Amino acid sequence: MTQTTSRIFDDFARLMNDAAGVATGVRREAETVMRAQAERILRELDVVTREEFETVKELAAAAREENERLAARIAALEAKEQKLEATIDPPDSLG
Numbered sequence: 001m002t003q004t005t006s007r008i009f010d011d012f013a014r015l016m017n018d019a020a021g022v023a024t025g026v027r028r029e030a031e032t033v034m035r036a037q038a039e040r041i042l043r044e045l046d047v048v049t050r051e052e053f054e055t056v057k058e059l060a061a062a063a064r065e066e067n068e069r070l071a072a073r074i075a076a077l078e079a080k081e082q083k084l085e086a087t088i089d090p091p092d093s094l095g
Contacts, residue, residue, distance in 0.1 A: 048056075
């Protein structure tokens, strides 16, 4: 009886092990199918890749810095222009 019980448990353990392997295979297949469908949907929606997004983000940051630099330069030039205009054309002090 002990040998029969042991064999039944061995067979059951083997069956569970095989079932776990099948379940793992099914899970992997489902993940592959879902990933493929998600990629297809994203392609159809024309969504940018992370790499493209990061590139544009860097370009925008560089453009923002350049814009700030140019704005400061314009402000300095305008101040200089006003100073020169005041020197060239002083206000009438006689009234």
